[in-house]
Amino acid sequence: MATNELMIEVKNLTKRYGEVRALDDISFEVKRGQVLGFLGPNGAGKTTTMKILTTFIAPSSGSAKVAGLDISEAPLEVRRKVGYLPESAPLYTDMQVIECLEFVAELRNISKPDRKTAIARVIETCGLKGMTGREIRTLSKGYKQRVGLAQAMIHDPSILILDEPTNGLDPNQIAEIRELIRSIGKERTVILSTHHLAEVQAAADRVLIIHKGKIVADGSPEELESSKGGARYDVTLATPQDGMKGVKEAFLGIPGVNEVDVPQTPKNGTLDIVVRGQRESDVRADIFRKVVERNWVMLGLGRKQVDLEAIFRRLTTETASIKEGGAQ
Amino acid sequence: MNNTLAIARREFRAYFNSPVAYFVITVFLVMVGILFFVPFFAQDRASMRDFFALVPFLLIFFGPAITMRLIAEERRSGTLEMLLTMPVRDTDVIVGKFIAALGLFLVALLLTLPYAFTVSTFGELDWGPVMGGYLGLLLLGAATLAIGLFASSQTENQIVAFVVALIITMFFTMVDRFAAFMPAVAVPFVEFLSISTHFENAARGVVDSRDVLYFLSLTALALFLSFRALEARRWR
Numbered sequence: 001m002a003t004n005e006l007m008i009e010v011k012n013l014t015k016r017y018g019e020v021r022a023l024d025d026i027s028f029e030v031k032r033g034q035v036l037g038f039l040g041p042n043g044a045g046k047t048t049t050m051k052i053l054t055t056f057i058a059p060s061s062g063s064a065k066v067a068g069l070d071i072s073e074a075p076l077e078v079r080r081k082v083g084y085l086p087e088s089a090p091l092y093t094d095m096q097v098i099e100c101l102e103f104v105a106e107l108r109n110i111s112k113p114d115r116k117t118a119i120a121r122v123i124e125t126c127g128l129k130g131m132t133g134r135e136i137r138t139l140s141k142g143y144k145q146r147v148g149l150a151q152a153m154i155h156d157p158s159i160l161i162l163d164e165p166t167n168g169l170d171p172n173q174i175a176e177i178r179e180l181i182r183s184i185g186k187e188r189t190v191i192l193s194t195h196h197l198a199e200v201q202a203a204a205d206r207v208l209i210i211h212k213g214k215i216v217a218d219g220s221p222e223e224l225e226s227s228k229g230g231a232r233y234d235v236t237l238a239t240p241q242d243g244m245k246g247v248k249e250a251f252l253g254i255p256g257v258n259e260v261d262v263p264q265t266p267k268n269g270t271l272d273i274v275v276r277g278q279r280e281s282d283v284r285a286d287i288f289r290k291v292v293e294r295n296w297v298m299l300g301l302g303r304k305q306v307d308l309e310a311i312f313r314r315l316t317t318e319t320a321s322i323k324e325g326g327a328q
Numbered sequence: 329m330n331n332t333l334a335i336a337r338r339e340f341r342a343y344f345n346s347p348v349a350y351f352v353i354t355v356f357l358v359m360v361g362i363l364f365f366v367p368f369f370a371q372d373r374a375s376m377r378d379f380f381a382l383v384p385f386l387l388i389f390f391g392p393a394i395t396m397r398l399i400a401e402e403r404r405s406g407t408l409e410m411l412l413t414m415p416v417r418d419t420d421v422i423v424g425k426f427i428a429a430l431g432l433f434l435v436a437l438l439l440t441l442p443y444a445f446t447v448s449t450f451g452e453l454d455w456g457p458v459m460g461g462y463l464g465l466l467l468l469g470a471a472t473l474a475i476g477l478f479a480s481s482q483t484e485n486q487i488v489a490f491v492v493a494l495i496i497t498m499f500f501t502m503v504d505r506f507a508a509f510m511p512a513v514a515v516p517f518v519e520f521l522s523i524s525t526h527f528e529n530a531a532r533g534v535v536d537s538r539d540v541l542y543f544l545s546l547t548a549l550a551l552f553l554s555f556r557a558l559e560a561r562r563w564r
Contacts (some may be wrong), residue, residue, distance in 0.1 A: 057563075088406065
């Protein structure tokens, strides 16, 4: 569904809050019809990026274009093209659902005759029938989130930016909102942020993993699994008599192995090594032969497919290799 | 312009969706009624002069009470982000909210008109000065509310907004009282700054263009600073 038309172009965007770099020189592009999942731990810079793209805040340096319009030169034009659901869906709680949607429709400059149809459309899409007369303060979290989505879509925007759209919802509500996003995403460009991996796999056709203000991975969930993922081997050796010097090189020499993590110091006389290889091949036999050839003692050997969750954990935690090694 | 009015309408409705408007207006009317009519019956004069002398002091409290919510609450709840990512200018937000607050104040002011009618039943009331006085109150109210809006734009805590607005308004209302303690050179300056000095003429029913200019400038300055405070979010 994605065409080559670029709906969002981000170039070298940096945002500093005092000494802290919330965003550190990030660049990416989103094509029309793409659903981009923005993945990262809390504080990684997801919300900051979204606030910049919706022109709520300005970047410290760098530039961005939304629907071909520069965010600093034409902020009001950008806002007209974009529908935005801020984090935790802030709404005027003293208003009724219908009043809120009418207010937003008015600010969105939808002409009076069109307003009714626009409101009816989002009420239908977001499943708000029967709720229109309710005061927003009396709604459950799930319905508030739907009102937030409805107000973001009232002007039928070609770009939707959703900051943690399923945050705080129960599993049924999450499933419904995901379904909603998937159907919305058929015709529109969507950026959604989340720290739930399942969400990205369910709704997004491209994933951007962001950590400490930097993009650490970019691709479709499948691509990420095959390039950053693949197979993982947990090898446990008794600490070699001849020291640990040659261990890493020995395993790296095996065809199909991309990466070897050897801990600095052995634990209780054993060495927990993580070997990463291609998804398709299985090098357990080669590892075994290498161990025998070097006269080491093997205590354990296991192979696992690495899924998106493990990739995410590995890319967004610094001490990942040690932690993963322990979680066998 | 459309957006300004849409925001003003929403904000005005919000006052009446919550107890704020009813509470502020009721307490205002009751206090004005008591503080004006108790001495009124003790003297034998059909005049609104004391009413116009009284309201500026009540406004020190009621102005901030009307405005404290306006921006602080939007910051706290996050709705400011929703509002300012729609095709709305920062000035639409500031001016719209200011109009709403002024509208509420106008309602309260109109509800004091029965007091004037009551006074007129006790003797010959000269309506000219009364009109002048009301115009003066409207101008004074505009300046006070603009100051309150500015205070509300500085924080996400309504109480802080209230207290800051109260202090600033109190300063401008009472600063001339300290003229006696100041060096002679400072006196004209202090008198120029004082809301009370500029309101004195209006309280007597005389609308002086210099006073009008003073109140309008103070209003414009406070609104401009509120606008800057809102805009500052982008660069912080």
